[in-house]
Amino acid sequence: MTELSANNPILADLTPEQADAVQHMEGPLLILAGAGSGKTRVITRRVAHLLQQGVKPYNVLAITFTNKAAQEMRQRIDTLLPGNRVWISTFHSFGARIMRQYAEHFDLDKNFTIYDMDDRLKVIKIAMDAVTVPGVEKFTPDRIGNAISRAKNQLLTPDAFYRQENDFLGQIASHVYAIYQKKLKEANAVDFDDLLFMPALALQTNEDFRNTLDARFKYILIDEYQDTNQAQYIMARFLSKASQNICVVGDPDQSIYKWRGSDIRNILDFERDFPKAKVITLDRNYRSTKSILHAASTLISRNKNRKKKGLITDNPEGEAVKVLTFDSGLDEADQIARQIKDKVASEKASYRDFAIFVRMNALTRTIESAFIKNGIPYQIVKGLAFFERKENKDILAYLRLLVNPQDNISFLRAVNEPARGIGKVSLEHLSGFAEQHQIGLLRAAANVEKVPNIKGKAAKGLKEFAQLMHVLREHIEDKPHEVIQLVLEQSGYRAMLKDSRDPEDEERLANVEELITAAMQFYNEDGERTITDFLEQITLASDVDGWDEKQDHVSVMTLHASKGLEFPIVYILAVEEGILPHERSLQKDEDIEEERRLAYVGMTRAMRELFLCNSKVREFRGQSLYAIPSSFLGELPEEVQRQDLSISSQRMASYSGFGTKAPFDWNKAAFTSSSAKVSPSPVQVGDTLSEELRPGTIVQHEGYGIGQILDVNGFGALRKVKIRFATQGDKTFVADKVKLKIVNKK
Numbered sequence: 001m002t003e004l005s006a007n008n009p010i011l012a013d014l015t016p017e018q019a020d021a022v023q024h025m026e027g028p029l030l031i032l033a034g035a036g037s038g039k040t041r042v043i044t045r046r047v048a049h050l051l052q053q054g055v056k057p058y059n060v061l062a063i064t065f066t067n068k069a070a071q072e073m074r075q076r077i078d079t080l081l082p083g084n085r086v087w088i089s090t091f092h093s094f095g096a097r098i099m100r101q102y103a104e105h106f107d108l109d110k111n112f113t114i115y116d117m118d119d120r121l122k123v124i125k126i127a128m129d130a131v132t133v134p135g136v137e138k139f140t141p142d143r144i145g146n147a148i149s150r151a152k153n154q155l156l157t158p159d160a161f162y163r164q165e166n167d168f169l170g171q172i173a174s175h176v177y178a179i180y181q182k183k184l185k186e187a188n189a190v191d192f193d194d195l196l197f198m199p200a201l202a203l204q205t206n207e208d209f210r211n212t213l214d215a216r217f218k219y220i221l222i223d224e225y226q227d228t229n230q231a232q233y234i235m236a237r238f239l240s241k242a243s244q245n246i247c248v249v250g251d252p253d254q255s256i257y258k259w260r261g262s263d264i265r266n267i268l269d270f271e272r273d274f275p276k277a278k279v280i281t282l283d284r285n286y287r288s289t290k291s292i293l294h295a296a297s298t299l300i301s302r303n304k305n306r307k308k309k310g311l312i313t314d315n316p317e318g319e320a321v322k323v324l325t326f327d328s329g330l331d332e333a334d335q336i337a338r339q340i341k342d343k344v345a346s347e348k349a350s351y352r353d354f355a356i357f358v359r360m361n362a363l364t365r366t367i368e369s370a371f372i373k374n375g376i377p378y379q380i381v382k383g384l385a386f387f388e389r390k391e392n393k394d395i396l397a398y399l400r401l402l403v404n405p406q407d408n409i410s411f412l413r414a415v416n417e418p419a420r421g422i423g424k425v426s427l428e429h430l431s432g433f434a435e436q437h438q439i440g441l442l443r444a445a446a447n448v449e450k451v452p453n454i455k456g457k458a459a460k461g462l463k464e465f466a467q468l469m470h471v472l473r474e475h476i477e478d479k480p481h482e483v484i485q486l487v488l489e490q491s492g493y494r495a496m497l498k499d500s501r502d503p504e505d506e507e508r509l510a511n512v513e514e515l516i517t518a519a520m521q522f523y524n525e526d527g528e529r530t531i532t533d534f535l536e537q538i539t540l541a542s543d544v545d546g547w548d549e550k551q552d553h554v555s556v557m558t559l560h561a562s563k564g565l566e567f568p569i570v571y572i573l574a575v576e577e578g579i580l581p582h583e584r585s586l587q588k589d590e591d592i593e594e595e596r597r598l599a600y601v602g603m604t605r606a607m608r609e610l611f612l613c614n615s616k617v618r619e620f621r622g623q624s625l626y627a628i629p630s631s632f633l634g635e636l637p638e639e640v641q642r643q644d645l646s647i648s649s650q651r652m653a654s655y656s657g658f659g660t661k662a663p664f665d666w667n668k669a670a671f672t673s674s675s676a677k678v679s680p681s682p683v684q685v686g687d688t689l690s691e692e693l694r695p696g697t698i699v700q701h702e703g704y705g706i707g708q709i710l711d712v713n714g715f716g717a718l719r720k721v722k723i724r725f726a727t728q729g730d731k732t733f734v735a736d737k738v739k740l741k742i743v744n745k746k
């Protein structure tokens with residue numbers, strides 16, 4: 001450490017490599033480093049250091065993966081250098097902000113609405129109804145929507161998509177895409193993908209626009225760069241085209257969003273894109289014990305398609321990583337809850353030290369019940385469910401329509417809540433009129449007397465609604481919570497809930513009142529925030545943004561949401577074949593590798609203790625199934641302790657479903673309970689040769705799905721193989737005839 005760093009908090013507690021990265025000023029910089037090596041710390045300090053060196057806050061842009069991470073980084077920088085307002089945001093929030101600021105470049109009104117996944121689906125359906133190409137009915141709106149989303153991520157306009165795509169779905173989707181964009185435009189709305197797609201395309205093709213942003217953003221810093229998609233990549237490249245001051249940090253072993261379009265090549269090709277790039281690697285982990293780090297590193301080393309890198313730690317050896325096996329998911333939840341309770345009772349830990357990770361959200365239910373039963377405070381970190389409630393969505397629709405009177409989707413939601421006697425047919429007439437005159441539905445409603453075929457109650461209702469919105473619009477600059485208060489009052493929404501005799505409406509009323517509180521808190525954090533900011537924050541929130549780390553509770557979340565975080569004690573549930581790795585991934589090596597990275601991300605969140613759990617029977621999706629331990633558990637190092645906490649075979653035999661059959665020999669399964677038998681070859685998927693059929697091998701059958709070989713006997717044409725399938729029980733096949741794919745060799 002230099003003289004300077006001793007006195008400078010920005011350079012304090014950094015290794016020489018980290019300090020080097022922090023102090024690097026001009027030119028491209030790539031920090032390629034493993035989990036917990038201080039990448040995020042380096043980015044944070046680097047921003048502070050740039051400011052300390054006299055770079056104007058206005059010229060710096062730092063990109064994080066979640067809003068939560070942005071907020072945290074902002075706070076850290078504020079502690080180091082109080083009062084600096086640097087632009088720190090996710091790619092999506094960044095896109096939204098520049099699109100509002102430079103709305104003229106995007107042919108949008110700056111009050112545009114950001115449509116969420118629900119709204120998007122509604123517009124897709126409208127577009128599918130309007131399109132005239134034959135065959136559109138063969139696809140679900142979801143599939144068409146995904147195809148359009150992929151096109152946007154690759155920066156393809158409807159025309160370009162049409163020219164490039166030659167499969168049937170692509171052709172159909174390209175037609176829907178064109179109409180979908182037109183509908184969005186009419187509503188002055190964009191979808192999530194547009195927040196990346198539009199700025200990226202503008203940066204790439206519009207020299208003027210690029211020059212404007214060039215002059216503004218002189219230093220770009222991006223965390224979690226391994227999970228950028230094509231549109232984000234183009235944004236990053238073109239934003240730094242002139243200055244070349246781009247600093248990206250990431251860990252290719254933690255790339256877990258391929259399914260959402262992320263491309264690991266973006267980080268691997270950085271040196272090709274920026275030949276003058278300085279590359280710094282950080283090889284010391286500051287987060288985890290040696291045991292945890294070794295277990296995680298051993299697992300990830302099974303990935304073939306990766307750059308090898310060593311990661312060491314000076315932290316103590318710590319407790320051994322444990323693989324815990326339970327009888328059932330219920331037992332798993334119960335025993336974990338009790339372990340947590342005991343540790344807290346003996347003052348070895350607080351609730352906030354614990355995190356539970358799952359591969360999919362559906363797996364949280366059982367642990368939730370166990371926590372409730374045991375009186376353990378917890379939070380399921382999953383989106384902002386509060387804002388997803390019907391009543392809150394209704395009120396938010398009013399707000400959206402106030403901000404953007406062209407927002408037809410919000411109009412349709414708000415217009416009959418509370419009921420104003422406006423039927424479906426009247427709305428169809430209104431839509432026809434709006435279309436014909438190229439105006440929004442709200443404007444059409446204001447002119448309802450000119451619309452043929454709408455009479456009586458419906459006409460009156462529409463007129464009144466239009467007038468209400470007109471009056472409310474005068475308050476649009478008011479504080480967000482005051483506007484909500486007015487909407488509730490004047491729309492009759494509050495009265496509707498108050499007068500109702502339905503007991504659920506009482507709760508709904510409490511929820512909309514709580515919405516006022518949420519808006520007030522939001523405003524109080526920064527007195528300049530508007531209704532638009534409030535709506536945007538809600539729409540762009542990711543799962544982890546709703547997480548309140550200040551509370552003393554156990555955090556429960558998906559492995560995907562755990563990215564970037566750290567906890568003293570981590571439990572990963574249901575580490576079972578078909579769950580982690582996910583059954584969808586088993587066909588392709590590259591998909592299994594992504595699942596292994598996901599497991600790696602989860603494991604490397606743990607600081608002191610790590611538990612990988614599996615159960616013999618898993619109650620999941622309405623069924624009780626035999627569960628097969630994940631092949632990943634067989635890939636862990638010897639020192640990992642395996643504890644079978646199930647009440648062994650006698651009790652197993654009495655389990656319904658097991659009947660009188662001999663209990664499953666778990667010692668023949670993917671690993672034994674006493675020692676870790678690493679499978680001789682890494683996970684492989686391929687066609688079976690009959691001599692590869694051995695007890696313990698995990699296979700996939702076309703009709704029956706995933707299973708594990710129990711027994712092989714006989715010779716030649718009489719050779720038989722008995723397989724226990726996760727969903728279908730035991731089956732016996734003639735070895736020569738059955739078509740199997742090997743998932744994991746024994």
Ligand SMILES: Nc1ncnc2c1ncn2[C@@H]1O[C@H](COP(=O)(O)OP(=O)(O)OP(=O)(O)O)[C@@H](O)[C@H]1O
Pocket residue numbers: 013014015018033034035036037038039040041042251254285286287563564565566
């Ligand atoms: N030089 C250091 N001295 C002490 N602690 C450090 C040092 N560098 C980082 N840390 C601590 O190590 C932990 C991991 O750091 P950080 O989150 O920045 O790592 P990361 O590389 O971003 O991890 P991930 O890959 O999970 O995103 C944090 O608690 C951080 O404060």
Ligand SMILES: [Mg+2]
Pocket residue numbers: 039040041564
């Ligand atoms: Mg990080």
